[in-house]
Amino acid sequence: MVHNYKGLHARQLAGCLLVIFIYFWGMLVPAEAQSSSFGVIPTQSANQIGNVKQGWYLKVHPGQTYQLQFQLCNYTNNTNKIQIQPLIVQTTPQLTLDTATPNAVPGPGAQYDFRQLVAGKVVQVPPGKVVAEKVSLHIPAAGIKGLLMGGLLFSSQSDLQFIRAQIKKGKSSSTPAIANFSYGVYLQQDLHPQRPHFHIDQPKLALANRQVLFKTPIKNTYAYPFLKGKFRARVTNRMNPKLNTTFVNKSGNFAGNSKTVWLNYWHRGPLSPGTYHVRYDLTHHRQHYVFHKSFTLTQKQTNELNKFLPKDPNRIWWWVFLAVLIVLGFAGLTIWVYRSGLHKGRPNVR
Incomplete structure (x- = not known):
């Protein structure tokens, strides 16, 4: 649009x-x-x-x-x-x-x-x-x-x-x-206002130097630049909303008749297999381009990518909770032993 x-x-x-x-x-x-x-x-x-x-x-x-x-x-x-x-x-x-x-x-x-x-x-x-x-x-x-x-x-x-x-x-x-x-x-030659012609191909997640990258192929097929524009990509996973994330470049520049792969570092994890939906918004004053794309991850792909992404935050919290319980239990045991020792050491007064 x-x-x-x-x-x-x-x-x-x-x-x-x-x-x-x-x-x-x-x-x-x-x-x-x-x-x-x-x-x-x-x-x-x-x-x-x-x-x-x-x-x-x-x-x-x-x-x-x-x-x-x-x-x-x-x-x-x-x-x-x-x-x-x-x-x-x-x-x-x-x-x-x-x-x-x-x-x-x-x-x-x-x-x-x-x-x-x-x-x-x-x-x-x-x-x-x-x-x-x-x-x-x-x-x-x-x-x-x-x-x-x-x-x-x-x-x-x-x-x-x-x-x-x-x-x-x-x-x-x-x-x-x-x-x-x-x-x-x-x-x-003609100084009248014109506009770029953008095309976005299928995005994907890939590894590069032990980093997970979100890659978006973009091209402008017309001889007119897009200067100081806002590029926004919203990624959603309907089965696992915790993986939803947004990438924004508030002042991007795109030359006329050029193509590139827009790179962003992906930090959400662990990934789940399935389909991810992406909405792209490219805006500059009264120009507004909207694209809808998607990509799919297999179990094999997620297993490989998850090696370089944060672990399940819920699992981490369980480990933290268990560690707190152990510390509290040890502290309680120490206090009980200490008080028991004091009680046994007191002389009987009649």
């Missing part, structure tokens, strides 16, 4: 969404990303919407070519090779946006591979210098549906080569982290 936007003027709503997108992307990347080796400063490009310091958000037209411009700063005394790679924005199992995986492939229903629209490059920045650079972005003649989410990943090949040389010489036994910076690229 989906409730559409109603009662709002399309342009006003588009403006509101634009502000949300720009604000959210500004939370992902700093205005100027820098490390001890190099820094990146985005600069204004044609058709830019909003502040470019928060990434490139462009209103584009079919068949046109645009330039994504930026400055590269070298903070070292040697030439620094900076690699610029286009990437596809995807969704992580924690419902956040992944903007640092250049090998990510296009998700379900993707119209284009963003990496084919932007040509990456390697720039050699002289020692202590700042250079102005750009990469070309070409929009296909068919245009763009929805909102295409991509990004540019900046990394230092010089840093990587230096660390590899240190390891080879035996001067370093571990691999230090290499600084990478990613800036978002939002491409939109």
Whole structure:
């Protein structure tokens, strides 16, 4: 069930969404990303919407070519090779946006591979210098549906080569982290409000690293993100209500044309074999998606999962009750023996 936007003027709503997108992307990347080796400063490009310091958000037209411009700063005394790679924005199992995986492939229903629209490059920045650079972005003649989410990943090949040389010489036994910076690229042709197309497949319980996980496969097949939304999963077992539980992500983010497996740790136990029903609610302002799913556990599955879950709380309370009885009995016996000894030790007075 989906409730559409109603009662709002399309342009006003588009403006509101634009502000949300720009604000959210500004939370992902700093205005100027820098490390001890190099820094990146985005600069204004044609058709830019909003502040470019928060990434490139462009209103584009079919068949046109645009330039994504930026400055590269070298903070070292040697030439620094900076690699610029286009990437596809995807969704992580924690419902956040992944903007640092250049090998990510296009998700379900993707119209284009963003990496084919932007040509990456390697720039050699002289020692202590700042250079102005750009990469070309070409929009296909068919245009763009929805909102295409991509990004540019900046990394230092010089840093990587230096660390590899240190390891080879035996001067370093571990691999230090290499600084990478990613800036978002939002491409939109029609600024009217749109909505994601969600699909949820069958959930399940599974083991991973001796932890029981509740897994929910989710995908968005349309090129439009779901930002700062609430994801709620209510699991119920009609035969054993003590196993009912709820998982909530109050500020989840889901990229357009992406899929993931939403992961949550399961702590209720012991499990019982049978059917578990799940209701999913995805809400964001006036958008509301509801899905009903179920999964079944066999006796064999519950036996395996219960090895890593809390035992029956009623059984634990029986053990606690028995321990209390033993302590009270021992205390009573001690008092009786003590009083009996006092009574026997008293002299008879006549």
